[in-house]
Amino acid sequence: MNSWRPTPGLLRAVFVAGFGAIAALAVGSPAVVVLVAPLMVWIAIALRARPSYLPEPQATIAHHTLIEGQGTRSMLRLGDPEAVAEIEHVVRVSGAAPFLATHPANGVVGGLAATTGGTIELSPRRWGRREIPDGKVAVTSAWAGFRFGPVVLPGFELFALPTAAPFRAHGEAPQPLGLVGSNRSRRVGEGTEFAGIRGFHAGDRLRRVNWRVSLRTGALHVVTTRAEQDSGVLIVVDALADHGASQGIDGHASSLDVTVRAAAALAEHHLRVGDRVALRVIEWKGNIVVNAGTGERHLRRLLGTLARIRPGDQPGRDLSHQPIRVSPGTVVFVLSPMLHESVVTVTGVLARHGLPVMVIDTLPDDVRPIDETAGHDARVAELAWRMRRADREALLESVARSGTPVVTWRGPGTLDEVLHRLARRASLPRQVVR
């Protein structure tokens, strides 16, 4: 259909007008002349407006990478200005894709070429790679005499980064061991957080002298402060499976939705306060590792890695032996629905190395992982899920018994209390297995 062809409307008008003219002459009916005369004029005008240039429709998109929930526009270019000038009407149909909202909702946009332009608004409703399938476009000449198309518009790809779930934490890092940062160190040093008052030593700065205490005691005293250091953070993401149905950013979240958005929130929070953040994604096909880094570019890298996560399809491999290299003092957040023993083992290994490890449970309460409409017996599915949850409770208990705190992700304040407890525990003597 890559050429201009008469529309069915033009062909119908030609046939009706021709039949009418013949009937009028054959039967001698003036009324028929009155009936078909406007159609004859319409045919003449439509034929005169026959286009001579071929359009070259192409779809372009303003942004290829978005954060889930954001929107962009897919524009339509119709070719040379000479070809565009001959087009009166455009209709474009966009292919539908899961978790992709379009405006108009049915993906069909059209109108006069001079005003509409065939632009469709798109918005990915869930993180990940969204492949927009091929679309179609058809244009008609003036008076709908000729049509070009429908021709296929090649599909394209949108990359949706996860939106960071609302999150803030005021808890201090348990073992900050970096150079410069905002976390209060266990060491005394050049910071702003008050640590104590002691007698003056040679080398102390004069601005540290506490004159009130010095006058009262009769000897020079200085204020000591905590050093401020950056902390290392490792985010471990369990991407072995996705439990529950995801309805995108506007609806119900699956376990992987919660995991990925929580990981994005943690990464964003810790990078904002100057910590070094590393990421480890546990997948069946192998771990994805993003080494520790800081800054906005590193955040984009982490979000991109999170957006590329796909639940694995090779269950059965033992993943617990894959080494995880972590520098001392790194705070480890394990985000997982805790339904697989490998993740529990990984958590235990990290904890035995003396690292402050925290498990963040990301399994939604009302999750129903088995689709009851897919031919499964609902009662059997319910029973299986209850057994699975019972196993999970046992796994969580074993994790908690090993001294690793487990918290349910609930957004802001999720980690505060646990971080305080870990910081207190970090100041105590401990046994480290190497």
Next chain:
Amino acid sequence: MRRLPLSQWVLRAGCCVAPLVAVLVSVPAGATLPPRLFVGLVLVALLGAAYPESPSAILAPLVVIGWWATRVEDQTHPLVLVAAAALLVGHACAVVAGLGPPSYDVERATLLLWARRVAMLFPVSVLAWLVTRAAEGQSYLRVWVLAAAVAVGLLVVAISALADRQELE
């Protein structure tokens, strides 16, 4: 059909109702409308409304023309103008409804453009009707030579007047 947008419902209703109106107005002009023919016309009109881009959409206008050509006694009755307007509106509705897929919600600007076009074309019927009224009572051949000349003249005038398409918009 349930998922059609409102504009498509309206346009398809126009496709369906227009041929019925074009035939019904012939009754005051002296025609007797058999119920069977009317039911048949309803069916083909519905078919044309359901598939305005298909060849079946041609049936209803052909029935209307055939009816007026053979069954209406008063050929120059003023109500033929109503039938001509209905036929034109039905054709325009089918054309606009067929501009896109059934789920295409035709926007206001396109509807207004085609409404203006229908309004521009309808005077052609009025002119043709005036010519036939003027030629009423004349000999058969003379009437049709005159009618053909008027039709060709109208075509030439219309094409010349609409040479620049932009002026229409």
